[in-house]
Amino acid sequence: MKRFTIVFLIMFVMGFILIHQNGSANSLSPLKQGMNLYKQGKYELSLVFLEKAFKENPLNYRLYFYLGNVYNHKKMFKKSIEAYKRGIEISPVQQKKEFLYNLARSYQGDKQYKEALGLYSKLEKESSKYPEIHLYRGMIYYNLQNKSAVIKSWETYLAQAPNGPQYQSIRKAIDIIKDDKFRWPVEVAKGNREKDKKIVEDEDNADKKPTEEEIKKAKEKLVKELKEKEKAEANKGVDDSVENAKIDSENIEVKGQEKKEGVEYDEIER
Numbered sequence: 522m523k524r525f526t527i528v529f530l531i532m533f534v535m536g537f538i539l540i541h542q543n544g545s546a547n548s549l550s551p552l553k554q555g556m557n558l559y560k561q562g563k564y565e566l567s568l569v570f571l572e573k574a575f576k577e578n579p580l581n582y583r584l585y586f587y588l589g590n591v592y593n594h595k596k597m598f599k600k601s602i603e604a605y606k607r608g609i610e611i612s613p614v615q616q617k618k619e620f621l622y623n624l625a626r627s628y629q630g631d632k633q634y635k636e637a638l639g640l641y642s643k644l645e646k647e648s649s650k651y652p653e654i655h656l657y658r659g660m661i662y663y664n665l666q667n668k669s670a671v672i673k674s675w676e677t678y679l680a681q682a683p684n685g686p687q688y689q690s691i692r693k694a695i696d697i698i699k700d701d702k703f704r705w706p707v708e709v710a711k712g713n714r715e716k717d718k719k720i721v722e723d724e725d726n727a728d729k730k731p732t733e734e735e736i737k738k739a740k741e742k743l744v745k746e747l748k749e750k751e752k753a754e755a756n757k758g759v760d761d762s763v764e765n766a767k768i769d770s771e772n773i774e775v776k777g778q779e780k781k782e783g784v785e786y787d788e789i790e791r
Contacts, residue, residue, distance in 0.1 A: 550574065551577060552581060552583065552584055555567045555571035559590060564591050564595055567587070567591055571587055582611045582616065585604045585608030585611075586608050586612075586616075586620065589605040590623065593626065596630065601630075602628065609621065618644065618647055622654070629660070641658045648677075649681065652681035652682040652685070653682075656674070656682075659675040659678065672695055672699065675694065
């Protein structure tokens, strides 16, 4: 009897705890529940509560942060980009950098490399807080096959995160890329290489100012092209005059022959 009483008390206490926990969970807002589930890695379930939170209050900036994060993990990059952009519009100033950082990651996931590189450049002053900026930028340059930029980005990352969990693997990757025998993987070479090359060139030339010699050569080239254009137009006028004179001459000859052999030429004209 005594043993039965102890077991009953234990079951009663456990039941009370479970009811209390469920009551506490149910008292949380959909946003809080969605955030908690996201942190547990339960992205599908998290999305259910976050979408419910969106219907209740679509003006909470934290909602868009976690919506973007969930979509990012699910590789739904277009949706995550949209969520982060909306969050940037309504978030406090101090929170915008976190949105920008995650937005850059979504652009990168969606292979919008130019947009991602632009945001990483804007956030470079924050690299002490987000050293991964250099790591991810190096990954973009790897996909674009820009060897020197990969090495520079990853070495900067190692300098800023010497105790990072990826230090050794990135160090080895740099050594491999530096090797003269290194060749880009075939799968990386696929795609629109001309477009990728243009992105790299734009990035490399973004901060470069032309030298005086380059400006002088550009001006000389422009003057030369204008002179050639004027000359070509003048020659074209002369050629047109000659051509017109030739046509008139032919017409005269036809008319002369017409008088001589009128019947034949009348039929040809008809």
